[in-house]
Amino acid sequence: MNSRKIVLSIVGVLLIIGSIFGAKYIINSKYTPKPRPQKVVKTVIVETVKNGNVPIVVPANGNLVAKRRVELYAEVQGVFKPGNKLFKPGQEYRAGEILIQIDAAEYYANVQSSKSNLYNLITSIMPDLRLDYPEVFNKWQTYLANFDINKSVPILPEMSTEKEKYFISGRGILTNYYSTKNLEQRLAKYTIAAPFNGVLTEALVTEGTLVRSGQKLGEFINTSDYELEVAISKTYSDLLKVGEVVELKSIDKSKTYKGKVARINGRVDLTSQTITAFIEVKDPDLREGMYLEANLTAREEVDAIEVNRSLLLENDQIFVVRDSILDLIPVNPVYFSNSKVVLKDVPDGLTILSKPVMGAYSGMLVKVFKDQETNNQD
Structure with missing residues (x-):
């Protein structure tokens, strides 16, 4: 029994020793060649x-500004009267249409009173003119006949002689006439009419508001003509030409517009060393404030x-x-x-x-x- 265990133990040891030498032989006999790097040729x-x-091509960008704009200010005081159209942003007006009407009933009465005084004053000198200056009587008579108190005061007849001037001036007619004309000019300021076809972009008052002299009332622009103000390097100040056609693109590149250089500022900005060019553009799709990119062809x-x-x-x-x-x-x-x-x-x-x-x-x-x-x- 003991001899059998001894034999098995010897066999086991021999097997272990043989497996170790066999493993070493296999490891030593295995040869892995180094891979050769492939030569990559780039296309x-x-x-x-x-x-x-x-x-x-010089790129530039900026925001559209209406070429014609009017800032509306009140020169007189009164209550803003309702008109045919609401005074609201986006409201369109034709040239000559009333934008703002300020109540002028009290001031209108003063103007009419001044006209009446002038008419009475001229009437009072007519007998003296008939006697002392019969040669000028007819033209002053015609002036009175054409005098309508409900219309603007007509221009005084031309005075041909020094005696006539002294006589008319001495009676205070010239002073009264120019005072009345001054009142008429101020009366016209109670009504503000549209100077051109356009749209109201800003409204700072509403109907019934008490308007004070010097108060800003709103802004009115012409929607048919716009300008793009762009700043470009002074290097190209002598290369850009007025009238040159410029391609303009919207910020999303979806639309293209044609413009032309309308004006070029002659002064260089001291800080940025750039000059300002103004590009005029017309298109019904344009709106003030739109951001556009311009490509200015400076030279070849x-x-x-x-x-x-x-x-x-x-x-x-x-x-x-x-x-x-x-x-x-x-x-x-x-x-x-x-x-x-x-x-x-x-x-x-x-x-x-x-x-x-x-x-x-x-x-x-x-x-x-x-x-x-x-x-x-x-």
């Missing part, structure tokens, strides 16, 4: 250089190309493709926009990258995109 998109005239650069700014390296170089190998050439950038750059001194016929390549370097092996290569050959 690039290219274009062939063709120099030409590149328009320098001759013998130049326009590429994406990401293709230009910091040291003013770009990549070209020569026999499937990338190379660098120096260029002369002359204008930068938000996404583009205008380059000069790039020879015609060169193949340049049209899209940037990650990790690109001079001497890098590349492959031109097949479909593009076929299109270029066509």
